[in-house]
Amino acid sequence: MIPMNMVTPPPELAAITALQSKLVEALRPILPEYALLWEPEDTIPYECDGLAAYRRMPLAVALPETEAQVSQILKVCFAMQIPVVPRGAGTGLSGGAMPISQGLVLSLAKLKKIIKIDPFTRTAVVQPGVRNLAISEAVAHLGLYYAPDPSSQIACSIGGNVNENSGGVHCLKYGLTLHNVLRVRGILMNGEIVEFGSHAPDSPGLDLLAVVIGSEGMLAVVTEVTVKLVAKPKLARVIMASFDNIEKGGDAVAAIIAAGIIPAGLEMMDKATTRAVEEFVHAGYDLEAEVILLCESDGTPEEVEEEIERMTRVLENAGASGIRISQDESERLKFWSGRKNAFPAAGRLAADYYCMDGTIPRRHIATLLRRIQAMEKKYGLACLNVFHAGDGNMHPLILFNGADQEEWHRAEDFGTEILEACVELDGTITGEHGVGIEKINTMCVQFGEGERESFWGVKSAFDPERLMNPNKAIPTLSRCAEYGRMRISGGKLPHPELERF
Amino acid sequence: MSYGKVDSNPQIDQFREQILAAAQTQTPLSIQGGGTKAWYGNVNTFTKLDTRAYSGILEYQPEELVITACAGTPLKDITAALAEKNQILPFEPPHFGEGATFGGAIAAGLAGPGRITAGNLRDFVLGARIMDGKGQALSFGGKVMKNVAGYDISRLLPGSLGTLALLLEASVKVLPKPAATATLRCSLPQARALTLLNEWAGQPIPLSASCWIGSTSSDQVGELTIRLAGAVAAVKSAIPLINSVINTTELDPNVATAFWTDLREQQLSVFTNLQDDETLYRLALPAACGPLTLSNGQDDIALEWHGQQRWFKAPSDDTTFTAIKNLANIHGGHASRFRQGSHVDPSKQRFTLLSEQTHSAALEAVQARLRAAFDPAGVFATHRLP
Numbered sequence: 001m002i003p004m005n006m007v008t009p010p011p012e013l014a015a016i017t018a019l020q021s022k023l024v025e026a027l028r029p030i031l032p033e034y035a036l037l038w039e040p041e042d043t044i045p046y047e048c049d050g051l052a053a054y055r056r057m058p059l060a061v062a063l064p065e066t067e068a069q070v071s072q073i074l075k076v077c078f079a080m081q082i083p084v085v086p087r088g089a090g091t092g093l094s095g096g097a098m099p100i101s102q103g104l105v106l107s108l109a110k111l112k113k114i115i116k117i118d119p120f121t122r123t124a125v126v127q128p129g130v131r132n133l134a135i136s137e138a139v140a141h142l143g144l145y146y147a148p149d150p151s152s153q154i155a156c157s158i159g160g161n162v163n164e165n166s167g168g169v170h171c172l173k174y175g176l177t178l179h180n181v182l183r184v185r186g187i188l189m190n191g192e193i194v195e196f197g198s199h200a201p202d203s204p205g206l207d208l209l210a211v212v213i214g215s216e217g218m219l220a221v222v223t224e225v226t227v228k229l230v231a232k233p234k235l236a237r238v239i240m241a242s243f244d245n246i247e248k249g250g251d252a253v254a255a256i257i258a259a260g261i262i263p264a265g266l267e268m269m270d271k272a273t274t275r276a277v278e279e280f281v282h283a284g285y286d287l288e289a290e291v292i293l294l295c296e297s298d299g300t301p302e303e304v305e306e307e308i309e310r311m312t313r314v315l316e317n318a319g320a321s322g323i324r325i326s327q328d329e330s331e332r333l334k335f336w337s338g339r340k341n342a343f344p345a346a347g348r349l350a351a352d353y354y355c356m357d358g359t360i361p362r363r364h365i366a367t368l369l370r371r372i373q374a375m376e377k378k379y380g381l382a383c384l385n386v387f388h389a390g391d392g393n394m395h396p397l398i399l400f401n402g403a404d405q406e407e408w409h410r411a412e413d414f415g416t417e418i419l420e421a422c423v424e425l426d427g428t429i430t431g432e433h434g435v436g437i438e439k440i441n442t443m444c445v446q447f448g449e450g451e452r453e454s455f456w457g458v459k460s461a462f463d464p465e466r467l468m469n470p471n472k473a474i475p476t477l478s479r480c481a482e483y484g485r486m487r488i489s490g491g492k493l494p495h496p497e498l499e500r501f
Numbered sequence: 502m503s504y505g506k507v508d509s510n511p512q513i514d515q516f517r518e519q520i521l522a523a524a525q526t527q528t529p530l531s532i533q534g535g536g537t538k539a540w541y542g543n544v545n546t547f548t549k550l551d552t553r554a555y556s557g558i559l560e561y562q563p564e565e566l567v568i569t570a571c572a573g574t575p576l577k578d579i580t581a582a583l584a585e586k587n588q589i590l591p592f593e594p595p596h597f598g599e600g601a602t603f604g605g606a607i608a609a610g611l612a613g614p615g616r617i618t619a620g621n622l623r624d625f626v627l628g629a630r631i632m633d634g635k636g637q638a639l640s641f642g643g644k645v646m647k648n649v650a651g652y653d654i655s656r657l658l659p660g661s662l663g664t665l666a667l668l669l670e671a672s673v674k675v676l677p678k679p680a681a682t683a684t685l686r687c688s689l690p691q692a693r694a695l696t697l698l699n700e701w702a703g704q705p706i707p708l709s710a711s712c713w714i715g716s717t718s719s720d721q722v723g724e725l726t727i728r729l730a731g732a733v734a735a736v737k738s739a740i741p742l743i744n745s746v747i748n749t750t751e752l753d754p755n756v757a758t759a760f761w762t763d764l765r766e767q768q769l770s771v772f773t774n775l776q777d778d779e780t781l782y783r784l785a786l787p788a789a790c791g792p793l794t795l796s797n798g799q800d801d802i803a804l805e806w807h808g809q810q811r812w813f814k815a816p817s818d819d820t821t822f823t824a825i826k827n828l829a830n831i832h833g834g835h836a837s838r839f840r841q842g843s844h845v846d847p848s849k850q851r852f853t854l855l856s857e858q859t860h861s862a863a864l865e866a867v868q869a870r871l872r873a874a875f876d877p878a879g880v881f882a883t884h885r886l887p
Contacts, residue, residue, distance in 0.1 A: 144703060179620055192863040194863050198835075199787035199789075200835060206657055206665070206871065231704050359647050359648060363562065428647075429650050431649065435649070447651060458874065464870070
């Protein structure tokens with residue numbers, strides 16, 4: 001969706017070729033011929049992940065099929081001091097799996113076995129390449145499912161979910177990956193096998209599992225995950241509420257939570273989005289509403305009835321201009337179809353769109369939406385807003401034409417300003433997509449020098465040579481300095497109250 | 502030296518002075534709040550760094566489901582503020598005394614009966630402000646539910662027992678108090694209780710806590726108490742469902758509240774009356790683990806968290822502890838000497854060591870490097886947590 005305008009020219013070609021030959025020779029004894037790729041026609045599919053704006057060709061791509069192979073590959077790379085970029089399904093949206101021109105891409109896609117399903121303990125042990133949705137499909141007959149449901153769940157892998165601490169529509173009630181993973185088996189850069197967490201409720205020592213989850217593939221390569229399964233609710237129903245102004249919609253979100261209700265899902269779309277998706281899915285959205293809220297309740301039929309009634313009352317008191325409640329499963333899915341198809345609908349409106357991912361406290365939702373409206377004028381670009389309102393996680397979709405280089409830069413600046421606004425409103429630059437390469441500069445806005453140093457301390461504790469997915473997520477001092485200079489306009493640094501370097 | 506985000510709070514400056522002085526003289530500081538859990542973890546006699554002067558709720562907006570407070574804030578003030586807005590700390594941290602502090606609860610990382618369904622204390626920590634061993638005040642995480650900017654350092658603190666950094670402030674997710682609760686009790690053998698609890702947990706039943714108390718010496722009947730919590734309709738419909746499997750008696754709400762509080766605070770007889778040379782052992786075990794019998798059998802044993810946390814008293818000697826650790830290890834868990842009797846050598850190791858677990862050498866090295874990164878001079882190297 002984003003133009004191929006950021007291909008980095010390869011450095012010293014001859015040196016790269018020599019290094020490539022050396023690496024391929026070293027890896028050949030470990031992998032079958034088909035599992036080691038280095039010709040450009042074979043490696044080009046790996047030049048980027050879901051963030052296609054940032055691309056780079058790797059030295060080679062390894063596709064191991066066993067944990068032992070992963071360990072051996074890492075030992076070879078460690079000995080040769082070659083960086084390794086772990087990669088799952090490649091659906092990440094922040095360039096976390098973008099290759100390094102002098103590094104290896106380590107694809108975990110072939111490790112896709114569901115090793116064990118235990119209905120009694122409500123757990124599943126799976127390899128990292130297993131798709132998120134495949135876990136729920138495999139345990140559906142037991143009345144169980146895996147709760148975290150990122151939008152890409154049909155394609156994204158559980159190993160990637162661990163690295164990004166993925167969430168989704170249902171994480172307000174059921175938690176993120178962190179809350180649903182008991183144990184991660186992984187391999188450090190030197191090839192050593194380690195286990196974080198356990199099947200018991202806690203483990204001896206410091207809680208390293210907590211820091212490995214969400215570490216963007218920079219600390220260890222995931223080779224096995226034990227996930228928690230939860231009982232599938234008997235019923236789910238959704239309320240679709242319209243509001244004639246943004247503030248009322250934002251206040252309604254806060255009112256639901258303040259009433260002591262934690263909905264199974266609480267999502268919001270602005271007018272531009274509902275108009276874009278209605279044409280696409282014909283869900284019967286109120287096209288005059290400034291914002292639409294989707295509030296889902298799940299549980300036993302009695303529970304759902306009680307919660308739907310309470311939520312309806314709260315939404316009415318919050319000034320909803322219209323309320324519809326799904327009467328059956330097909331209508332529930334219809335109501336959701338627009339939210340689920342917001343991204344493809346955006347793709348129909350413009351040649352390209354840039355999907356952002358910031359989080360703010362719920363009470364600031366309306367403030368941020370108003371600011372984004374002003375930014376649309378400032379940058380001369382339209383923006384659709386769909387988001388997980390229940391947890392304040394925004395996904396503004398900035399529409400632009402990638403064929404126009406200047407317009408892409410405007411879109412980038414627009415996105416950066418949204419993220420800076422999120423930090424200013426006590427939020428964060430990324431809720432669930434990760435920092436990767438995309439948001440590495442805005443890390444300098446959110447964190448000061450001491451925090452940055454501590455992040456490097458964590459990185460070095462796991463990977464002292466800094467070879468595993470290097471130069472992602474955690475900026476260097478020089479990068480922050482450069483970014484600071486870059487963002488100074490009229491002699492003023494954005495958010496001067498934040499200490500940086 | 503950079504001090505992270507600028508803060509002119511005099512109390513924070515005082516902490517910094519104390520930490521920098523300790524770094525210079527290379528004498529560790531033992532961080533302590535109310536001292537209600539001073540007995541927990543390996544003991545030491547290092548100089549105390551008292552957190553209680555840095556106290557107060559900094560921000561609490563019920564509709565955000567987040568409370569931010571200073572480490573020295575009394576835990577009872579936090580729970581009282583939440584109760585006023587009908588909200589709770591769902592992991593039910595034990596206080597173990599009047600003076601328990603917010604920071605102490607986080608550093609101990611302990612959770613009460615609600616942990617089995619609500620999640621661990623660490624699951625609810627959203628952000629933290631700490632002071633590292635270099636005297637830098639640093640902020641990690643934040644006040645929002647979803648945040649993947651940088652490594653999740655704030656979640657490394659729960660259970661670290663003050664061995665990594667000084668916690669200054671923390672933001673913790675809270676939840677609404679369940680609309681309805683009911684406590685049911687019945688008599689049945691341990692194995693049957695464990696089977697039923699795991700079966701119920703896999704069904705849409707609002708099971709929020711469980712406790713079986715009995716003896717391991719034979720297949721004797723014990724007393725199972727379970728708590729249902731959730732929507733009124735959910736609790737109401739679950740009771741006949743459970744009674745269709747086993748006859749239970751519903752406890753009077755006051756009796757029920759007292760029971761769960763006593764369990765959380767370890768005031769039931771299974772925890773109290775510790776002999777001088779005895780230890781209260783804690784086992785953390787996977788869900789599938791059935792009844793475990795020690796060679797000498799135990800008269801009183803308490804099983805919480807559907808059997809994943811088990812408590813009993815046994816002699817403190819190393820041979821007994823080794824046997825208990827091995828038993829837990831075989832079943833995929835670990836053991837600790839949770840609380841020791843007054844005549845037990847205080848220098849005795851309290852926890853299962855990493856080296857006693859599989860795949861541990863690499864993790865030991867990672868932990869050591871992590872500690873060195875946050876605390877290069879060893880200011881917090883009190884070894885309360887090995």
